Amino acid sequence: MVSREGEEVVEERRYNKSEGVRCAWQTWQQGGEICPKGTIPIRRSTVDDVLRAKSLYHFGKKQCRSAFLPQSGSSDAPDAVSGNGHEHAIAYMGTSQEVYGAKATINVWDPSIQVVNEFSLSQIWILSGSFDGSDLNSIEAGWQVSPELYGDNRPRLFTYWTSDSYQKTGCYNLLCAGFVQTNSKTVIGAAISPVSQFSGNQYDITILIWKDPKLGNWWMSFGDNTLAGYWPAELFTHLTDHATMVEWGGEVVNTEANGEHTSTQMGSGHFAKLGFRRASYFRNLEIVDVDNSLSSPEDISTHAENPNCYNIMSSFNNDWGTHFYYGGPGNNLQCQ
Template sequence: MTGGRAYSFACISEEVRREHGHQQQRAWALAWDAPAVKADKDCCCLRVHMQPKNIPKSMMEGEIPSFLPSNIKCPPGTVLIKRSTKEDLIMTKRLKALGLHYPTTSNFPTADPNIAFATVQYNRHNFGAKTTMNVWGPSTSADQASFGNLWITNGPTNDINVLQAGWGIMPPLFSSNLTRLLIYWTADGHKFTGCYNYLCPGFVHVHRQITIGLVLNQLSVYNGTQKDIEIGIFRDGEWWLKYFNQFVGYWPQKLFVYMYGGANNVVWGGKVFSLANKRSPAMGSGHFPKDGLQNKVAYCKGTQIWDNVNLFYPPPDQLVVSTSMPDCYEAQLVDGAAPNTKDLFYGGPGQCKIQG
């Protein structure tokens, strides 16, 4: 009970509830303050009402294709949520055991066991950001992962608050090499809270067509057509996830200790995961920016910062390029389309041993 109101856990199996303690139950209550109106073996439908209040309508203009399979239906006013199962709990523990999460360092991203990166950082106060990134299908093995992401972070190393969204390939989670829309969060440096997608409650889904874990079938082609997605994370009371012009859902503000007044770090670019002393996977297109940019490598273009009123391009002299393994992955800033802006090109073939 919270404030005299009962919270429905219809989307969480009894096995999973028994496995978790009070702190995770609190996260569930904050995240799913809504009754389930329909449930079956694999998923359920939750009633939702929230939408962003103060974000300009211009940020929600344009068209986006329908992504929800026609065989999946929810009643009006509800959204589809994957049921959290015992298998999800096992997978969460496996991912943590592998070390597949955000690098827990005060100056992201510093080398962390099993992780390599090629990114740009903006280390100033903000209320979110957005970027346009092309989508790839880099080769990965069963215990590897490769991402193109946007991160918003704040707080000390041991209790860092992290919001992450973008595309990625995660065989440890999906047992496939398909590129998907992925999210991640933690409110305490990965100790008790946080997960990818719906492996734990926390992210509140409100969009009836766009689903987290969505397979991104349209991929960029080397020296050919580039396929983009736009990812944004914005604070508007809650921390909202925006996909193209659509707000997909939000992370409740009450989940976080260090994100009430905004954040102090925005990071965008590529990240890969591999077991220690194994050959690392490709990042982005699998090619270095130095080998050619146009239609050949991964990028994040037109990145803008949200100051709680307007979007603005970060000044180039306030951007910090970070690459943990320059022999395997590169990050390069190039003049953007707008005056006095920079776009990030990143990636590489991998095949280096990440020292755990």
Template sequence: MKKFKVVILFIWALFASCTQVDFKVVATASSPTKREIKAKLKLLNKPSVKTIKSEDGDIIDCVDIYKQSAFDHPALKDHKLQKIPDFLIESKNSSNLQTKSIVFQTWQKNGSCPEGTIPIRRIRTEDLSRAASLNLFGRKPIMHFMKSTNNTNSNYPIVNGSFAYVPENRTKAFLVTVGYSYIGAEAEINVWNPRVDLPDDFTTAQIWLKTGNGPQYFESIESGWQVNPKLYGDRSTRFFAHWTTDSYKSTGCFDVVCPGFVQVGQVVLGGAITPISYSYHTQKEIPVGMYWDNSGNWWLKVNNHIVGYWPAKLLSGLSRSAKSVEWGGQVYSPMLKKNTPHTRTAMGSGEAADGRWGNACYMRNLRIKDYSRNLKYPEYVSTRAEEPYCYNVINEAKYGQEPILYFGGPGFKPPYCP
């Protein structure tokens, strides 16, 4: 009996010690050490030639254009900086992107970067601390899908004639054109500062250029404005760019927080935009465009400034062309669709599309470019809203006038959006 008790005590002690070891491993895995954070910051923040402190709290580093983090990507080790395509330079004074409401970035009030350098928003320890992990910092969350049997307004392919796989943690209200080979897209995007409700939520107004096979298998390049407190640490409206080659599973990121996008211009990706629009006041816009060149690179342009490009070596099908273009808004939140209560994170201005000019968020001068090399309004378009009672969309095409896309909404609004 004595021996039996000794054996039991030994087994219990062994179990307890194993449990403690396992707990320590889990805690270490989920909480990056100071050394890991320091190493990550060193990768993200390259040595600067000059530093500019913005009045909004951002620190802008002027980094040697040839020493930017884009070239840390394995596919870009021997990449040579690309020359700006002639068609982008030629369109500087003739592009449809001209706008009366000049919008600029807050940091520019405090200086500019010297020739041969590019402005990059510095990432700080507190930025990394908000991420779920160091590896996930700056990436769009992975898409989670649910089965939907509502075929009435479905934006996604029906499986076996019975249901569709629909993303449950993000929602969109947008205009789309599909079916051709697109080598460019642009629009003037109305700038607002919508409410963001929950800690992980974000909201965007943007353009997507995509290719692939449905919502689960696609690659895309994207740009516009967003409010994303988890990424940026505040609720300012900021200019952004994003890319992925595998539906946000493991590739790509916002701005330049991972290697890939090659910056050549004097616009800060992730920089705050000012001024913004207010209801029934002068409306502010940023003209945004993305354009393919003959080498398979995609160039990003805003306010007639070349920002940079996504290199062809980074992409797969998109290095040849895009198969769809989308214009509109997106809200990410864990509290969407079947989850209640619905998030109060707003899209656009926070007002529904029905408010139209001066009240709702809009996009105008929507254009695509195909192999004819001409910028034009797409021949076939359709509007789609995944949660029309929370966020809706209207393509107002009055006879003889340029169509204007309106979109947005407040989110939670019982009884329509409970």
């Protein structure tokens, strides 16, 4: 299907490997390294990693209000007073049903980051709790480019969690007690390769997060149903039962250096209307229901705080199911 908006063309392509869509993997796996039985690979943190953080306390943590939060009393309206520099282009499901997990296949790029303390990520959020209070529970996973955290500009697989709205609990990856890794072939925090190229081959990863109905732990798989590990149920308050909101999409930090909007890119660094091979995508969005079954979400909403900087366009077809294109360049003539 081809639609036109002015002179821009959006192409809805069917998923087909012959068209140049392939799975991305972690760089370290290409060397054939393996871990001894009973051990897991862990990315080594260096002194430089810690020194790039604002403080030892902030090392490995997100700022408050990293998730898109609805206003009090509404499941649909955006948070009008975030004020923390986090900007999103996301699809989300509100609080109309109980959710026990989510899945998506996520296009991988290497967006440009303007300054070291900004980041660009693409992820799934699993959320529950008070969206206007201090007890929001969040489970997150996807890929991110974060020079401050990793010391480079490579997209990396990451996890995150919090049980108090990003205040004191939680961290990235394995930088604090929380996420329990069980897989010896996956490195949380390791670089993903290859990455997608503009008008070239596209590479993506599949992330699935779901709640174990017996023990209550939240598991994550990466790629071809490879179990990476789990978040123990006791980490959380509200997520000990179920999630009330799921979000899929991109996020950047805008520090407004020199008084201008950041030029940190989201996704491919191009707007959603450019479509396949040019804009970044999430495809085959699914949720996990109370019966521990996957299904396509019946109704999703989309949100972007600054659509002149980063935007999103959702759609549906038989091959990619519920999907969307998203992203943008940040600073441009319409985004100052």
